[in-house]
Amino acid sequence: MSTHPLSSVYVQHELTRVWSRPGYAGIPYSDGDEPEKRIAEILEQAGDLSSLSFELARQCTDWPARYHLSSARANLLRPFTAALGGDVLEIGAGCGALTRFLGECGGRVLALEGSPRRAAMAAARTRDLAHVTVVAESLEHFEWPAQFDVITLVGVLEYAGLFMHAENPPLAMLQRARALLRPNGTLLLAIENQLGLKYFAGAGEDHTGLPMYGLEGRYRPEQPRTFGRAALADLLRQGGFSAMDFLLPFPDYKLPSSIITAAGLQRKDFDAAAFAWQSACRDPLLPPYRNFALELAWPIVFANGLALDLANSFLVAAAPTAKPFMDPRMLAFHYSTGRQAAYCKEIVFRDDGTGGIQLAYKRLGRGTPPAGNAPTPPLQFVCHDAADYHAGITLSFEFIRLVTTDGWRVEQVAAFLRRYLAVLQTLAREQGLEVDVSSARALVAGTLFDASFRNIIIHPEGKPALIDQEWIHPGPMELGFLLFRTIQSNLMMISRWGTHGYGSQFTPAAFFVAVLDAAGLPVTTDDLRRYSAAEAELQNHIVGYDLCYQELVKAWMAQPLKTQTGQGRVAQLLIECEAQLASAMAQLRAAEDALAARRKSLFGRLAAWRIMGGNRPAS
Numbered sequence: 299m300s301t302h303p304l305s306s307v308y309v310q311h312e313l314t315r316v317w318s319r320p321g322y323a324g325i326p327y328s329d330g331d332e333p334e335k336r337i338a339e340i341l342e343q344a345g346d347l348s349s350l351s352f353e354l355a356r357q358c359t360d361w362p363a364r365y366h367l368s369s370a371r372a373n374l375l376r377p378f379t380a381a382l383g384g385d386v387l388e389i390g391a392g393c394g395a396l397t398r399f400l401g402e403c404g405g406r407v408l409a410l411e412g413s414p415r416r417a418a419m420a421a422a423r424t425r426d427l428a429h430v431t432v433v434a435e436s437l438e439h440f441e442w443p444a445q446f447d448v449i450t451l452v453g454v455l456e457y458a459g460l461f462m463h464a465e466n467p468p469l470a471m472l473q474r475a476r477a478l479l480r481p482n483g484t485l486l487l488a489i490e491n492q493l494g495l496k497y498f499a500g501a502g503e504d505h506t507g508l509p510m511y512g513l514e515g516r517y518r519p520e521q522p523r524t525f526g527r528a529a530l531a532d533l534l535r536q537g538g539f540s541a542m543d544f545l546l547p548f549p550d551y552k553l554p555s556s557i558i559t560a561a562g563l564q565r566k567d568f569d570a571a572a573f574a575w576q577s578a579c580r581d582p583l584l585p586p587y588r589n590f591a592l593e594l595a596w597p598i599v600f601a602n603g604l605a606l607d608l609a610n611s612f613l614v615a616a617a618p619t620a621k622p623f624m625d626p627r628m629l630a631f632h633y634s635t636g637r638q639a640a641y642c643k644e645i646v647f648r649d650d651g652t653g654g655i656q657l658a659y660k661r662l663g664r665g666t667p668p669a670g671n672a673p674t675p676p677l678q679f680v681c682h683d684a685a686d687y688h689a690g691i692t693l694s695f696e697f698i699r700l701v702t703t704d705g706w707r708v709e710q711v712a713a714f715l716r717r718y719l720a721v722l723q724t725l726a727r728e729q730g731l732e733v734d735v736s737s738a739r740a741l742v743a744g745t746l747f748d749a750s751f752r753n754i755i756i757h758p759e760g761k762p763a764l765i766d767q768e769w770i771h772p773g774p775m776e777l778g779f780l781l782f783r784t785i786q787s788n789l790m791m792i793s794r795w796g797t798h799g800y801g802s803q804f805t806p807a808a809f810f811v812a813v814l815d816a817a818g819l820p821v822t823t824d825d826l827r828r829y830s831a832a833e834a835e836l837q838n839h840i841v842g843y844d845l846c847y848q849e850l851v852k853a854w855m856a857q858p859l860k861t862q863t864g865q866g867r868v869a870q871l872l873i874e875c876e877a878q879l880a881s882a883m884a885q886l887r888a889a890e891d892a893l894a895a896r897r898k899s900l901f902g903r904l905a906a907w908r909i910m911g912g913n914r915p916a917s
Contacts (some may be wrong), residue, residue, distance in 0.1 A: 307441045308433060314418040315425070318434035325412035325436055325461055333362035334415060337393055340367065341422040349399040350639040350663050352842040361582060366392060366419075369635040369642070370553040372399035374452065374488055374613060376644065377545070377557055377624060377631045379403055384447035387478060389437055390454035392416055394423030400450070401427035408446075412436045412461060437474055438462055445480045452488040452551070456505065456522040468525075472537025476618065484623060485539060485616045488551040492524040494610035495599060496550075496581065499588040509585075527607050530614070539616035543623045544606055548574045549581040551611035555633055562629035562647065563605055567689055568655060571600035573630060574609075575695070576752070579791050581610070587862055591702055591793050597695075629655065634768075638842040639663025641679050643768070647687065655687035676839050677747070678770040688763045693718055694752035697788050704796040708809075712816035715781070719817075721762045722749055738778030738819040744771030750784035778814070778821050782829035785810055786851065795859045807855035826855070 304310075308317040328334055340363070346353040349372040358364040365371070375382065375396060382403035391397045391409035397420045400407045407430045411417040417434035424430040433440070438461065455468055464470035475485055490504050492512045497503065503511035505522040517523035525533065527544065534542055546563070547554035556573035563570055578592035599608050615623035627649040635642045642662040650656040661681050700706055700714055719735040726733045726746060734740035748767045755763045789806050798804065800812075807826055814821050834848035 303443055304431070304433065308435070311418075315421045316414065316417045316432050316434050318414060318417070322414065322434060324414040324434060327413050327457070327460070328415070329362040329366075333360065334393075334419070337363060337366050338415070338419050338422070341393070341419055347398060347423055347426065348639070349395075349402055350635060350642050352638050355636060355841070356843040364582065365552060366395055368395070368553055370555065370633070371395040373554045373557070373631075373633040373635060374547055374551055375399060375450070375486065376633065377628070378448075378484075378486060378615070381484060381623075382448060385444070387442075387446040387449045389449060389451050389475065390457075391420040391432065392453075394420030394432075396450065396452060397430060397432070398423045398427075401430040405429070405448070407431065408433065408442070410435060410437060410440055436461055437471065440478075442478065445478055445483070447480055447483050448486065449475050449479050449483065450486045451475060452486070455487060455489050456524050459519055459521065459523065468523075468533055469536055472534060472539070476538035479618065481618055482621065483617065484621075485614075487534075487614045487616060488547070488611065489530070489614075490524045490550065490611050491526060491609055492529070493526045493608060494550075495595065495608040496584060496588075496592060496610050498608075499584075499590055499592055499595075501581075501584050501588070504583060527612065530612065534614070534616050538618055540618060541620045542614055542616040545613040545615070546574075546605060546609040547611050547613050549577045549610060551613055553580075553582070554611075555580065555635075557613060557631045558605075559624070559628050559630060561626060561649070563600075565629055565649075565655075568629055568647070568687070569689065570605070570630060571597040572692070572695075573632065574600065574605070576791065579793055584793075587860070588793055593698060593791060593793060594702060627651070633662075635662070637840050640665045641840055643681050645766075657685040657687055659683060659685070674772060676772065676836055678772065680768050680770060685765075688755040688757065688765055690755040690757040690763070692752055693721070693754045693756065694750075694788055694791070696756075697751050698792055702792060702794060702796050706796045706798060708800070708812045708816050711809075711813045715813060715817045718751065718754075718784075721754060721756075722746065725749060725754070725762055725764055733777070735777065735819075738776065738781070738814060738821045738825065740777045741774035742777050742780055744773055744775060746780065747771035747775065749780070751788050752784075776829075778819065778825055779829045779832060781814065781819070782810065782826070783833055785813075786833070786855075790854075793860070795861045797861050798859075803858050805856055805858055809859065810855075827852075830855075 304317045307319065309320055310317045340354065340357045341347070344351065344353055350369045354367040355369055358367050372395065382400055383405045386400050386405045386407045388397055388400055388407060388409045391411040393416055394409070397407065397409040400409075401424050409420050409424075409430060409432045411420055411432065411434060414434040417432050421432040424432070451471075455471060458467035458471040462470045479485060497510070497513050500509055502509050504524075511517075512524055531542060543560055545560070546558045548556045548558070555577050558570045558573055562568055574596035575593045578596060599605055617623070625648070629647040629649065632645040632647070633643075640661070640663045644660045644662055646658045646660070648656055648658065659681050697714060700710060719733070723733045723735065726743070729745060731743050731745070733742055733746070748769045749764060753765050753767065755765055757763065786806070789809075800808075807823070810826065811821060811823070830848050830851045834845070834851070837847045838844050
């Protein structure tokens, strides 16, 4: 009978399957008792534990659940799937989101987690994967007789000062990881950038929640801390990693939708900035008011070669000696997850070897989603094998630049909309179709369902092209509905509108109605309700559960357009506070005057009482 290599030091818990030292108390790290108990219950009851599980995705009702259960977590490591088939050590498994993906890659995974409760959740997430072993132990005291091909250190290095007892805890952690790595192995490290652009925009430091905290270097020894690119690279070299590649996950490493390689950053005919600005507003930790519009700043940052220094997060592949970490032709990876597994896909942007750029598509899930009560699915999903890359500017970016410019007018947006409709007609004719743009009620072919602002590229010479056409509507649809979904999706990418003269209560709903009316395509609020209901039905089908999308859009469409930066909002709050203070001071003075008058009256009555020989004066 063979003996498990861990059995000489650790004991496996019969119920949780977690290995630990007898009496191990664990490290004091948690998202809180209530959130972690809820996540543990979700994992225990779940039938689909896969990295693309929509059963788990529908439970992402708060930030802890989203972080630990979202299918977007695995996107961080998907570019390295081919390298994850050997012996893998995951340092800091948390609740098992990445542990699950590592196990699905087929390697022998040892997941190390300092919190026994979290280790039990990681074991529950991988309970059907026999080649995944979970150990509740600190890295500092971890004992293992062999080395690993790959070690992951995702969201862990920043906490080294809390759990490593050394003069330089982050360096000690990297040196420990180096000792556990085979000479030709790879370390995959992810961490926030101390100099991330979102911090300049006013976002709170991810661990303290305080704005400017990391930028000003106010970290204390007992706190988590992050590093800028140069400091992190130097730390890695000191830790024994002489070779390294920095990749940039956007919007950050926690829930990435896109990952850009060094080759992608260097390629002049490749618009790497598009991955950054299009995802800028998807970061759930951004404040509602920012010092500037990230979606407008990112293209400038990339154009000036500062993306590596100002990215919100880093994904670093490092090794003790020089080695290729991935195919050098790879420029970027883009992932569409958060859907039913059959609709999830990967797009790889790569050099085609002849000076051009090619897109390779791959479905990440299998099967065909159920159509629900309908005889056929409400949308047809199309995933091509490959496509050519189109250089140029999206109509989406032009739209955003227009409405974020101070002094924009509805008539300008209507003119842009008419231009979009002319482009749509041109693209439709290439398919042998005609588009009637005389009325919002006119019917448009379902093959143009995905012809939104963001999916239309205008080449430098002015020629339009459709990109990423993944959905086909089964039948004709109203032109107004197509306009509603393309405008609505673009409005959600805007962090701050330009100032306008339409009143402080100008809402997205009012904007939509006003723009279509000015474009000669009038719609009513009833039309908006119909469009919202139709879009909700489609979105619910795509993700596989009820998103309450219609209620969310209804609430959002009624909110006033934000026209302030974070600094403007602070200034407004100061003015409001000053006004409230002035009002309070006026009330205080009035109260003092009333008190003085009352005191004077009482003294007068007391004097009269004395004059009258002590008899009480008439009231």
